[in-house]
Amino acid sequence: MTPRRKRLAMVVGGVAVLGIGAALILNAFNSNLVFFYSPTQVAANEAPTGRSFRIGGLVEQGSVKRESDGVSVRFVVTDTAKIVPVVYKGILPDLFKEGKGVVAQGKLEADGVFHASEVLAKHDENYMPPEAADALEKAHKAAQGSEKTLVMDKSSGGGQ
Amino acid sequence: MNLFKFSSPQTFYPLAGRLAPLFWGLAAVLGAVGLYIGFFVAPTDFQQGDSYRIIFIHVPAAWMSMFLYLVMAVWAAVGLVLNTRLSSMMATALAPTGALMTFIALWTGSLWGRPTWGTWWVWDARLTSELILLFLYIGFMALHASIDEPRRADKAAAILAIVGVVNVPIIYFSVKWWNTLHQGSSVSLTKSPSMAATMLAGMLVMALAFWMYSIAAGLTRVRSIILERERNSAWAGAMQEN
Numbered sequence: 001m002t003p004r005r006k007r008l009a010m011v012v013g014g015v016a017v018l019g020i021g022a023a024l025i026l027n028a029f030n031s032n033l034v035f036f037y038s039p040t041q042v043a044a045n046e047a048p049t050g051r052s053f054r055i056g057g058l059v060e061q062g063s064v065k066r067e068s069d070g071v072s073v074r075f076v077v078t079d080t081a082k083i084v085p086v087v088y089k090g091i092l093p094d095l096f097k098e099g100k101g102v103v104a105q106g107k108l109e110a111d112g113v114f115h116a117s118e119v120l121a122k123h124d125e126n127y128m129p130p131e132a133a134d135a136l137e138k139a140h141k142a143a144q145g146s147e148k149t150l151v152m153d154k155s156s157g158g159g160q
Numbered sequence: 161m162n163l164f165k166f167s168s169p170q171t172f173y174p175l176a177g178r179l180a181p182l183f184w185g186l187a188a189v190l191g192a193v194g195l196y197i198g199f200f201v202a203p204t205d206f207q208q209g210d211s212y213r214i215i216f217i218h219v220p221a222a223w224m225s226m227f228l229y230l231v232m233a234v235w236a237a238v239g240l241v242l243n244t245r246l247s248s249m250m251a252t253a254l255a256p257t258g259a260l261m262t263f264i265a266l267w268t269g270s271l272w273g274r275p276t277w278g279t280w281w282v283w284d285a286r287l288t289s290e291l292i293l294l295f296l297y298i299g300f301m302a303l304h305a306s307i308d309e310p311r312r313a314d315k316a317a318a319i320l321a322i323v324g325v326v327n328v329p330i331i332y333f334s335v336k337w338w339n340t341l342h343q344g345s346s347v348s349l350t351k352s353p354s355m356a357a358t359m360l361a362g363m364l365v366m367a368l369a370f371w372m373y374s375i376a377a378g379l380t381r382v383r384s385i386i387l388e389r390e391r392n393s394a395w396a397g398a399m400q401e402n
Binding site for chain 2: 013017018020021024025035036037038056092093094095096097100103118119120121122123124125126127128129130131132133134
């Protein structure tokens with residue numbers, strides 16, 4: 001290999017590495033930069049129609065219901081402003097809970113129900129021992145009286 | 161004392177040899193203390209139970225993966241601008257450790273994601289940009305290794321390292337800028353940490369341990385690189401004869 005060809009190979013190699021990197025970034029920007037849409041965006045028709053996408057939000061309190069077949073589950077995803085009803089057939093992750101974060105992939109069908117093919121739990125960045133969480137929850141409830149809320153309070157480590 | 165004395169490979173070689181054992185020792189002690197806090201002192205988490213404990217490896221590795229890239233790029237840029245051989249050798253010495261940290265962050269993240277999120281991997285902005293960081297490290301090492309002449313290799317790899325710096329803030333701020341499955345930062349400069357004190361202590365001690373390990377590994381590796389590249393010089397030759 002002559003020095004000139006070696007230099008050429010070097011330049012091409014460097015450009016290729018950068019190109020792959022940039023392409024991966026751009027690809028992520030296009031299809032996945034918005035990893036999920038909120039129920040408000042879905043209500044405003046910002047989510048794609050006719051193809052699969054992800055919705056994210058909180059599982060509404062008291063909305064999780066098992067179907068009679070034992071594997072299908074219905075729940076409602078909320079961002080406290082709008083809601084999207086979801087039906088999913090499969091195993092839910094351990095951290096899936098009412099009042100906690102969730103990301104579901106699937107399609108919005110004509111009946112207005114989001115048919116999920118995959119449900120992931122989105123946990124927050126708060127870590128504390130269970131006793132501390134209990135104490136916070138009690139203080140939270142005392143402060144709010146009997147008022148029911150779905151709003152995640154950042155200072156309380158995930159609200160309910 | 162003239163610190164620039166140590167900017168030549170010949171004088172830095174024995175200095176690195178004296179410093180490396182110190183940092184290896186600190187890494188071992190801090191690692192043992194950090195793991196003890198992580199496994200035996202820190203309480204279980206209120207929603208994740210014990211599976212959150214991988215945070216004691218995951219977060220320090222992820223921090224080091226980003227920080228080492230910045231250090232590597234700075235050394236590479238210094239080598240490019242000032243034409244100092246030792247700077248470029250430092251950049252080359254840090255790349256494998258940075259790649260290792262990136263791999264550990266991705267691997268432990270995957271192990272953590274399965275029981276908590278319900279998936280090994282998703283293409284969200286945080287995970288994708290961290291994977292690109294791994295490719296940048298591998299690209300840096302491959303480009304450097306593919307050019308026979310060391311100084312030319314230094315220059316070419318330096319440019320790649322500098323271009324890749326753009327990715328580091330993307331990784332760090334990805335969870336703020338976009339909707340991601342990955343949760344936000346528990347520890348940052350702008351707000352108080354959102355973890356219990358003992359958990360935070362364990363994580364910070366482990367971060368220090370990873371830091372010491374990276375310095376020790378970098379110093380040890382740069383000694384090999386110095387010897388390899390200076391093998392034809394008088395001082396290295398004299399050392400071989402002894």
